[in-house]
Amino acid sequence: MTARARARAEITGEIKATARRHIAEGGATALSLRAVARDLGMVSSALYRYFPSRDALLTALIVDAFDAVGEVAEKADRSASPGDAGDRWRAVGHAVRRWALDNPHEYALVYGSPVPGYVAPPDTIEPATRITTVLMTVLSAIAEESVPRFMPEPPASTAAELAAIAPDLPPAQTALGMAAWAQMFGAISLELFGHLESVVYDRDAFFDHLLTLAIMEVRLAP
Amino acid sequence: MTARARARAEITGEIKATARRHIAEGGATALSLRAVARDLGMVSSALYRYFPSRDALLTALIVDAFDAVGEVAEKADRSASPGDAGDRWRAVGHAVRRWALDNPHEYALVYGSPVPGYVAPPDTIEPATRITTVLMTVLSAIAEESVPRFMPEPPASTAAELAAIAPDLPPAQTALGMAAWAQMFGAISLELFGHLESVVYDRDAFFDHLLTLAIMEVRLAP
DNA sequence: AAGAAACGAGAGCAGTGCTCTTGACAAAGA
DNA sequence: TCTTTGTCAAGAGCACTGCTCTCGTTTCTT
Numbered sequence: 001m002t003a004r005a006r007a008r009a010e011i012t013g014e015i016k017a018t019a020r021r022h023i024a025e026g027g028a029t030a031l032s033l034r035a036v037a038r039d040l041g042m043v044s045s046a047l048y049r050y051f052p053s054r055d056a057l058l059t060a061l062i063v064d065a066f067d068a069v070g071e072v073a074e075k076a077d078r079s080a081s082p083g084d085a086g087d088r089w090r091a092v093g094h095a096v097r098r099w100a101l102d103n104p105h106e107y108a109l110v111y112g113s114p115v116p117g118y119v120a121p122p123d124t125i126e127p128a129t130r131i132t133t134v135l136m137t138v139l140s141a142i143a144e145e146s147v148p149r150f151m152p153e154p155p156a157s158t159a160a161e162l163a164a165i166a167p168d169l170p171p172a173q174t175a176l177g178m179a180a181w182a183q184m185f186g187a188i189s190l191e192l193f194g195h196l197e198s199v200v201y202d203r204d205a206f207f208d209h210l211l212t213l214a215i216m217e218v219r220l221a222p
Numbered sequence: 223m224t225a226r227a228r229a230r231a232e233i234t235g236e237i238k239a240t241a242r243r244h245i246a247e248g249g250a251t252a253l254s255l256r257a258v259a260r261d262l263g264m265v266s267s268a269l270y271r272y273f274p275s276r277d278a279l280l281t282a283l284i285v286d287a288f289d290a291v292g293e294v295a296e297k298a299d300r301s302a303s304p305g306d307a308g309d310r311w312r313a314v315g316h317a318v319r320r321w322a323l324d325n326p327h328e329y330a331l332v333y334g335s336p337v338p339g340y341v342a343p344p345d346t347i348e349p350a351t352r353i354t355t356v357l358m359t360v361l362s363a364i365a366e367e368s369v370p371r372f373m374p375e376p377p378a379s380t381a382a383e384l385a386a387i388a389p390d391l392p393p394a395q396t397a398l399g400m401a402a403w404a405q406m407f408g409a410i411s412l413e414l415f416g417h418l419e420s421v422v423y424d425r426d427a428f429f430d431h432l433l434t435l436a437i438m439e440v441r442l443a444p
Numbered sequence: 445a446a447g448a449a450a451c452g453a454g455a456g457c458a459g460t461g462c463t464c465t466t467g468a469c470a471a472a473g474a
Numbered sequence: 475t476c477t478t479t480g481t482c483a484a485g486a487g488c489a490c491t492g493c494t495c496t497c498g499t500t501t502c503t504t
Binding site: 002003004032033034035044045048053054 | 459460461462463464470471
């Protein structure tokens, strides 16, 4: 590796790092090539030697974000008890949520609304499958575990809040209602933001089935 | 109502209409006051007589979008069989999804990532509760209905696709897995994009309970 | 009818992405 | 070792953005 190639890799990394910093505190539209260049003590045009356009820089950051959330999920899965599929699921879920809360703008970058005019290049779909693989693996393990049928009660603090929301319903049922809500919302967002199109094709029927499942839980509550 | 007030209301409506049109085909960041003004045959500065800033115009559009999706939900609920809570739920779900697919950028405006630097003014929270009210009402009705316990099978087309995704699992279980996935994703997005903070306070415990519920379904499958 | 308020138009400021040209420097070939 | 070749930072410049200010003009209110 020549000195030039090394310098190039280093500068590319610095550009991505400061760009990520800017996005972290202002979101995607706050990403300004000139501002990044200013922070690095170079002139804006010099930046085009490393990224052909603003979108290209954004794409690189999106790929990194997909990779980051995928790694978070994999790590959480590994750190959970291998035999307990439920523990694995919850570990992954909490880890992904933690990452999302810590990096809200990066989460929005990959799971929020796509940047207008931006079309995901092929480079992004491979890192995107990383977390999908983890989730599918864990869910398969859960499906193969046979556990007694019971519907868990929410913990005391949650139960109190749920009682405040719907005083005339048992908290467990309200919790299932919010789960149904989250599920519906999540299904729409997954479909709309393009994380489903390569998996499910008859999305009308699929969504209808999901809606049915969502309220089955509510009915199973008591 | 004076002629001036009438003209003002009319022009305000035209501005919002063309702004909505621009957003529909380019997203929120494609909303340019100058472009809107150009389309209306006026100069950009004149537009500031009607909206004090770009964000104010965006806020008006967000309020309208919340109102639109709320009305869609209410209308769907009314058009369903009043006695069949499950039918009401599915009608609302399909209607909201339809609206989201028809108006993706407006959906992203209210349920996708918030525009950077944009903080939702108080005006937006009241229209935002409209759909929440509908969903809670329907879910309450579902909770009060007593129905036999059974886990519905996915329709044939969906079952085939699910079998392709996970060949070694029963399609019904794969469907429940994707429902769990959508639920987790939806819960994170709801929390992150600020549609939950005025409802749930101990979000850590709440999210943990949701995660548990999500996989209960998977376990209940066979 | 006179004053006040609202209005549209225009110029101008600071910022943006991006392109093109210029000169300096390093890496390889003769 | 000298020369060519390609890469690099820098600067000027274009078209665009949100926004502010000023200027006459129109409309409503008193």
